[in-house]
Amino acid sequence: MSSTAKLEPQEPIGAYAAERPLIELRNVSKTFGSVKALSDLEVAIQPGELVTVVGPSGCGKSTLFNILAGLEEPDPGNILRLKGKSSSASDLLGKVSFMPQRDLLLPWRNVIDNAILALEVEGMSRTEARKQAREMLPEFGLAGFEAQYPNQLSGGMRQRVALMRTFLFKRDLMLLDEPFGALDALTRTMMQRWLLDVWQKHKRTVLFITHDVDEAIFLGDRVLVMTARPGKVKLEQVVDLPRPRKADIVTSSEFIALKKTLLEAIEEESMKSFQVSGH
Amino acid sequence: MSGIKASAASLPVFSTGRVYAAIKPILWLTLGLAVIEATVVLFEIRPYYLPRPSAIAANIVATPGAYISGLWRTVLETALGFVAGSVFGVAIAIVFHRWTLLRELFFPLFVVSQTIPVIAFGAVVVLWFGNTLFAKAVISFYISFLPVTVNTLLGFNSVDPRQVQLMRSFGAKDGQILRRIYLPAALPQLFVALKLASSLALVGAIVGEWFGDTTGLGVLLLQAMYNENVVGIWATIVVSACLGMGLYSLVALAERRIVFWGNEQ
Numbered sequence: 001m002s003s004t005a006k007l008e009p010q011e012p013i014g015a016y017a018a019e020r021p022l023i024e025l026r027n028v029s030k031t032f033g034s035v036k037a038l039s040d041l042e043v044a045i046q047p048g049e050l051v052t053v054v055g056p057s058g059c060g061k062s063t064l065f066n067i068l069a070g071l072e073e074p075d076p077g078n079i080l081r082l083k084g085k086s087s088s089a090s091d092l093l094g095k096v097s098f099m100p101q102r103d104l105l106l107p108w109r110n111v112i113d114n115a116i117l118a119l120e121v122e123g124m125s126r127t128e129a130r131k132q133a134r135e136m137l138p139e140f141g142l143a144g145f146e147a148q149y150p151n152q153l154s155g156g157m158r159q160r161v162a163l164m165r166t167f168l169f170k171r172d173l174m175l176l177d178e179p180f181g182a183l184d185a186l187t188r189t190m191m192q193r194w195l196l197d198v199w200q201k202h203k204r205t206v207l208f209i210t211h212d213v214d215e216a217i218f219l220g221d222r223v224l225v226m227t228a229r230p231g232k233v234k235l236e237q238v239v240d241l242p243r244p245r246k247a248d249i250v251t252s253s254e255f256i257a258l259k260k261t262l263l264e265a266i267e268e269e270s271m272k273s274f275q276v277s278g279h
Numbered sequence: 280m281s282g283i284k285a286s287a288a289s290l291p292v293f294s295t296g297r298v299y300a301a302i303k304p305i306l307w308l309t310l311g312l313a314v315i316e317a318t319v320v321l322f323e324i325r326p327y328y329l330p331r332p333s334a335i336a337a338n339i340v341a342t343p344g345a346y347i348s349g350l351w352r353t354v355l356e357t358a359l360g361f362v363a364g365s366v367f368g369v370a371i372a373i374v375f376h377r378w379t380l381l382r383e384l385f386f387p388l389f390v391v392s393q394t395i396p397v398i399a400f401g402a403v404v405v406l407w408f409g410n411t412l413f414a415k416a417v418i419s420f421y422i423s424f425l426p427v428t429v430n431t432l433l434g435f436n437s438v439d440p441r442q443v444q445l446m447r448s449f450g451a452k453d454g455q456i457l458r459r460i461y462l463p464a465a466l467p468q469l470f471v472a473l474k475l476a477s478s479l480a481l482v483g484a485i486v487g488e489w490f491g492d493t494t495g496l497g498v499l500l501l502q503a504m505y506n507e508n509v510v511g512i513w514a515t516i517v518v519s520a521c522l523g524m525g526l527y528s529l530v531a532l533a534e535r536r537i538v539f540w541g542n543e544q
């Protein structure tokens with residue numbers, strides 16, 4: 001539905017090369033009143049990558065996500081390219097599958113009908129959408145639960161329903177905002193392993209926010225460490241651990257070395273943000 | 280053998296529980312009526328102040344036709360006013376929610392309109408719409424729509440803005456968000472108002488009939504009053520009470536069916 005009043009002409013199909021980033025942000029800043037949340041942020045994500053983002057709290061991670069989800073417009077003067085085509089944030093509405101921190105399941109819809117919410121919005125018939133969702137249930141560990149309502153589910157299950165809703169909304173880029181943040185440690189590691197399985201099978205591009213460094217390394221191809229406010233990318237760390245990753249990888253020396261580097265970077269920023277808020 | 284044994288063992292336990300739950304209200308009602316009956320007889324209360332419940336019941340049984348036709352008429356007026364009031368109330372809430380300017384302009388007017396006693400309007404409504412069923416429904420409508428509007432707006436405000444953002448990120452249009460998020464989210468609050476509106480609509484219909492009509496519970500009340508037919512007054516009160524409780528229970532039943540998730544958000 002986007003008008004073709006954009007400066008750049010539409011890319012011919014096929015010109016989109018694998019080396020070209022799926023999404024690219026340059027000089028992206030965002031100011032709320034007197035608070036500068038993001039400052040000259042630069043991020044590029046290749047197709048099929050799983051990029052994790054860590055940073056001290058209040059570093060503008062969520063603002064970055066809202067921009068990528070099309071919910072917030074960055075300050076003027078930014079460059080935002082989706083598949084090489086320059087866009088405004090609102091063009092991204094409906095182009096990115098976004099999963100917020102809370103599961104936000106609708107209490108009056110059962111598991112299946114919550115999962116197909118995005119498909120319904122797209123205009124798919126309920127029968128067809130339910131059929132697609134039903135096929136995905138076993139993979140999400142929800143077989144036999146399709147008729148349950150959210151208040152009958154555990155936290156981990158609710159999160160899986162929310163993830164299923166995100167996966168069913170088939171878009172090139174998936175944004176996951178601390179999806180496992182509210183889960184207990186054991187459930188969380190199970191969910192991480194499971195997410196990697198699903199991701200490898202579906203070949204999606206994922207941007208994953210977390211404040212858990214272990215999680216960031218375990219899942220990511222690359223880890224982006226953000227600075228304290230105003231947020232920008234402080235460190236871009238490639239995680240060259242082989243895939244598929246086993247649970248015991250977290251005790252390997254490579255993993256520990258990566259963790260050390262990342263923790264140092266985060267520590268430095270956390271100290272800064274404390275000093276800023278201290279005076 | 281074991282099947283018979285099990286059913287023999289469980290039958291009394293189950294059936295008393297179920298049956299008791301079903302007859303409990305009737306049991307208490309009968310008991311209450313018996314107490315009133317005994318009080319009236321015992322203290323020799325004159326029928327002018329309080330007739331015996333059995334006399335009231337006898338009156339209804341003796342002339343059921345008048346009560347049934349009156350009840351039917353009032354039910355129609357109430358139902359029409361209630362449904363119209365509810366639909367209008369929700370529609371206005373949607374308009375006020377989407378266009379805050381309209382809300383600021385007209386909401387105070389709506390509130391003021393409700394401070395004018397409906398009785399003051401009754402005569403005018405009958406002059407405008409004639410001595411018709413429709414005129415009574417208009418009065419019912421008039422006093423039942425505002426609680427619906429107010430509570431629907433309250434329900435809309437309870438929607439989590441992140442929920443709306445999520446829908447927007449799916450590319451949802453306003454209408455889709457309204458139908459899939461706002462309206463269902465407002466249902467628990469809406470039903471609180473509907474229960475209230477069902478009682479108000481009945482009051483509207485009965486009061487409306489006082490401005491001139493030939494059938495209806497309100498008419499029966501007036502006639503009984505003019506004839507000093509105390510038993511008739513009480514009989515009409517009983518029929519009206521049954522109607523009020525019936526309407527309320529219907530709405531409450533619908534609520535239990537539709538808003539099964541309660542207030543969990």
